[in-house]
Every structure is written in C-alpha cells, then in structure tokens.
Amino acid sequence: MAVRKVDHQRMLADARTIRENISRARGYLRRDDLFRCIEAANDALVLKGTSSALGMGRSEVDLLFVEMCDEFSRYPRVVAFLESLGVSGGPFLRYRAGDETLLIKKLTAFRIKMEEVEEQENAHQEKRRTAQRDEWLALGREHLAQKSFPKGKVYLRRVVETYGEEPDIVREVGKLFFDAGLLPEAAEMAMLAVKTTPSDEQAWRLAIESWDALGEFKQAEALYLDAVRTFGGHPMTFLNIAKFYLKWNKKDDAYDFAQRALDLDGSLAEARAIQERIENR
Numbered sequence: 001m002a003v004r005k006v007d008h009q010r011m012l013a014d015a016r017t018i019r020e021n022i023s024r025a026r027g028y029l030r031r032d033d034l035f036r037c038i039e040a041a042n043d044a045l046v047l048k049g050t051s052s053a054l055g056m057g058r059s060e061v062d063l064l065f066v067e068m069c070d071e072f073s074r075y076p077r078v079v080a081f082l083e084s085l086g087v088s089g090g091p092f093l094r095y096r097a098g099d100e101t102l103l104i105k106k107l108t109a110f111r112i113k114m115e116e117v118e119e120q121e122n123a124h125q126e127k128r129r130t131a132q133r134d135e136w137l138a139l140g141r142e143h144l145a146q147k148s149f150p151k152g153k154v155y156l157r158r159v160v161e162t163y164g165e166e167p168d169i170v171r172e173v174g175k176l177f178f179d180a181g182l183l184p185e186a187a188e189m190a191m192l193a194v195k196t197t198p199s200d201e202q203a204w205r206l207a208i209e210s211w212d213a214l215g216e217f218k219q220a221e222a223l224y225l226d227a228v229r230t231f232g233g234h235p236m237t238f239l240n241i242a243k244f245y246l247k248w249n250k251k252d253d254a255y256d257f258a259q260r261a262l263d264l265d266g267s268l269a270e271a272r273a274i275q276e277r278i279e280n281r
Contacts, residue, residue: 014051015039015061018044022064029075038107048101062097069093134164144180171203178210217248235265242274251278
C-alpha cells in the first residue's frame, strides 16, 4: 500500500509539473518569447516522455499538449519564419502520445535555426550600422576640411546622437572639432566624453586643452584638479598644471605644482626652470 501511495503521489507531481511547464510555454508564446517558450515546452515533453504513468492526469496532459502544439504552429511569427525557410503546409507540430522525442527534436531544430538566422541578421545590421557611422564621420571630416563648418557639424553631431554609446566616438568627434578650430564644440564634446567615460584620460586632456585654448582658465583649472583626484598625482601632470598656472600668471600656484612635480621626479628640468623663472622675477 505504501508503495502504491508513493507512486500515486509521484504521478500527481509529474502531471502537475507538466501542466505548469505547458502553461509557462503558452505564456511565453503570448509574450512573443519563442526561445523560452521552446525551453518550457521541451521541459514538459521530456518529463512526459520519461513518466511511465500519469494515472488519471494523462488525458488532461495529452489535451494540453495538443492545444500547446496547435497554438505554436499557428503563431504568426512561427508561421512567417517557417515560410521564410520554405516550410509550409500542415502544422509544424502535431501532438500524439509517444511522439515526445520527435517533437523535442523539431522544437530544438527550430530554435537552433532561428538563432542562426538572428545572428546573421544581427551581423548584417551591425555591418550596415558601422558603414553608416563611417560615412557620416567621413562626410563630417570632409566638410570641416573644406571649411564648410555648418554641414560638417550636422554630420558629426548626427554621429554622436546615433553612435555616442560606442567607445571613443564622442572624443573622436571632439578632436575633429578641435583640429578644425571649433573650440566651443570641441569643449562640449570633450566634456560629454568625460561624463560618459570618466576613465578616458584622452577625453580629459582634450577638454582641458579646449577650455585652455578658449581662454576659459577656470574651467580648465577645475578639470585639471578633478583629473588629479580621479587619476592620482603624476609628475608630468603636475608639470602641466604648473605650466598652465604660469600661463595664467598665477605664480604661487605654478611654483607649488612645479615643486610637486619635482618631489616625484627630481630630474624634471622644466619644472625647476619654472621655479627659477618665478624666483628671478
């Protein structure tokens, strides 16, 4: 009696799990998540195929499988995908008890083929996307070189708006503006690059150079000091700050940062020359 009770409980548990997996599969199908739908359907089919007996729940489970297979076969995206492969005619899935292994193979093959097609489409889309980006960059450079600044800015801003999340793109556009003498635009792009990628030292350098070239020394100073806090002190960084302060005629600050550079690298003749220049005035 105990053995029969255990077997009965296991049959009930198997039937319940199969029903839950079928329900999940149909739910994923309604949400257009075909890969998860197939995963849940296969889970149900595997359990059905390995359960020697389901007791009174077998007829209900078989009916649910029939409904699930019919829904999958009629689903518009499934139909369209199969037609794109030249597969048409009767239902893709037709459930009959005992055919669980066959249905698993068909669903698995469907998923693998769909993944292959999606990978190919994604690669094609990425190729087109890259080609469009490179075309706009080339047109931007060309117009800037021809001093056609409004057109150049249109193309390059379009690059930033569309591809700004890609590494180095915003900074690259900022450098193009800087080299063309469009300093406000260069500063704008460099600051955006610093904001989106704080670890990009070249973006910090471009932003500082842009503000410095614009004569916006307070902006440049703030960036220099933020850069030290972000990346730490380096003798060449301190030397550049000293040179910057000397240009700004802030002699005490220039002397101080020249000393900081020398504290880290006593061989920096340029830092010592800055101090001597200030001392001799």
